[in-house]
Amino acid sequence: MLLEIDASKKHKIGKNSIVQFIENYGLIFVALLFFIIFTIIKPQYINPRNIFTMIRQASAIGFMALGLTSLSIVGEIDISFAANATVCGVVSIVLIQNGVNNTYLIWAICILLGMTISYFNARLIVGLGVPSLAGSLGMMVLLTGVARWLTKGIPIYTEVFPAGFDFIGRFKLFGIIPFQTLIFVVIVIILTIFLDFTPQGRYIYSSGGNPEAAYHVGINVGKCKYMAFLIAGFCNGLTGITLSSEYGSASHTLAEGYFFLVLASGFLGATFMTGGVPNPRGTAVATLLLAILNNGLIIVGLPFYVRLIFQGFLVIISIVLPIFINWRKGREFVWFIH
């Protein structure tokens, strides 16, 4: 027993704390590193317009990644997030085409739609007990079909938008800061406060960390999982209306291009600050990193297939790294894969 005490004391002093610091905050440094590398390779990279384009893209990725993160905290996954967002974006345009003029109404409908779709996923996965990967896979195919049906396979757009519709997508604070980014920051803050500082948030973490122990302590694990799904649904709906607002149109592939980046970012965030546990702040930093990478690779002029390969590589790393960190901490399992 005394030996245990000595062991943990040793980890506190000297070299180890620097290693700890790098392990915890490394993600930011990696992001900065790539930023610098790309700037050196192509100085156009640091053009403010480019930077804010990149940040705008990051927001769309970020919303969905936050949804994915919430779900991975409770040990579930929903890979239909992009299809979900696409359907919501498409519906927003369809509503305008059919004469709905009130922007707020459109936003409300689309976000509620996102949450409803996720609620169905929750019924399937939490209620019926279908394994989350299988269930959400089926849902993804279904939703993609719905999107195709609604758009009849071609991008849909309208000539005239209701007042304020392009606000989310195009408004820039002080002329440069994209509005989506502001919303993203606000949501990260809200989620962080909720998950890390409220009891219900702690319960959500417990439901993922050890659902049986959580149940034994009186926590309603099902409720926590439903909450996570609804958060994800909200995020997906938000992504949909952001993208349709940005482009002024919607196709059945609206959010599809972001699929792998979101996947990577949702998992990579677990390497930031918490040593292997998914968390919203980490996801924000991971999103930034991935946007820097993605954008950088385009600017540098690499062909699209290189980017695709790179994205695949990133997804693998983003899963392996948290596993590795958990393993180093001597944990018996990886947070979201059990």
Add this chain to the structure above:
Amino acid sequence: MATGTNNKSTNKEGSILLKLDKVTKIFPGVVAIDKVELEVLEGEIHAIVGENGAGKSTLCNVITGFHHPEEGEIFWQGKKVDFKSPKQAIDAGIRMVYQERNLIPYLTGGQNIVLGDEPRKGLLVDEKKILEHTNALKKRFGAIVPLDVPVMRLTPSYNQLIEILRALNRTPKLLILDEPTSSLTQSDVKILFKVLRNIKKEYPRLSVIFISHKLHEVFDIADRISIFRNGKKIHTDKACNLDRIACIKYMINRDLSNRYPEVIPHFSKSEKVLEIENVSEKKGKVHDVNMFLRKGEVLGLYGLVGSGRTELSELVFGLRKKEKGKINYQGKEVNITSPYDAIHAGIFLIPEDRRRHGIFNGFNLKENLSIAFLKDKLTSTLGKIKRKEEINFAYIAADKSSLKIKYTNIEQDVSNLSGGNKQKVIIGRWLAGKNATVLIMDEPTNGIDIGTKYEIYELMRDLTKQGMSIIFISSELPEVLGVCDRICVFREGSISGILQREEFSEQKVLEYALI
């Protein structure tokens, strides 16, 4: 069958099968085993005893090639060896049966036994041959266990036997059993030992290393005993030259003449805090249970594994549905349908499987201690967790009298705590809330060293002094007799007998449990 003290026909006296010479294994910050010198003779059953943390598991991991020692040499059959992997140890003839089951749940006993070495018919597995071969194997050792049923449908005792048969499948020279009886009841243990003695008869040259906490069993089966403490081997001697008291002395380096604290009755003669009338579970293990719990008493539930004690406690705690019957709590009928309800009423459960049902490995010590009362006591009106209060709460839980959780930093990782300390965390989490009226403890001392066990017994008696009532489920008869005010004996899903402390006798309890 006499005790394992006769060395007559079974070993070539003095023939050393395995020798460890000043073997040391160091992990970061921890010296797990320290210059250990150990000899295992051919044909002997050599028991290794010691508290948790004494180094027994590390010792086995080094012998089986899982870990590589920093210092020292290992000699196998007289020659120096250096196993670079477990496979090399297996090839050399060393097989180990671990404390936790390593069987494939949906395969049959027979398939599990030959796993990795299946008899073939051309390219396919020969199932008929598997059955023939494994049935012959089990007949040789007199092990009565069904081998054609998926093992997940079998009891822990059968699973244990199947794993031992699996280890014996390729005629090893050394068999290591790590706490083989920790999840078995006394009658299962008797069966296991019978099989072990048969094995010894069939394989006179097989050596067995038997690791255990349970001294009475060790003396029942072992030829020689080695005692470990804090990573060092303290003493080795023939079992006939030792007794339990001497072993305990070596194990803990202090005289523990009293294994159990003094039982001062604190229970109320009249006030019943829990009354269970005719309770049955639908198609379940439990049926027609009638019992009550007095305020301030420690009520023991004893019985064979599967006799319904855990199931009854889960019924009370809301983890299972009751189909018939009434439960009265503090005089009023209650309908508890979930742990949440039970907790709110003041009924707490410390589950049997602390790893799966108790500890949150992703949370630190403070968070593990505060989780149960987070919403009720530690949240501000705005909905945020009060940080300072949480830390205070955690300190109270960790340092509360008789608990003494060993930690350095209240926010340290829990995965490094010993089993005993983890158990204390689960207990402490409930006690700090001060809401407990009824505390149900299911096998709380399972796999825990003697020193910590005593602390838990002390805690239980202490709590009754404060008016708490405790249901204590255990399969260790001595501790049930030593700590409880009353015992309910379970058999096949209902109560077969109730004994007051004045009537306690090992004989009577076993009769109720088995006959």
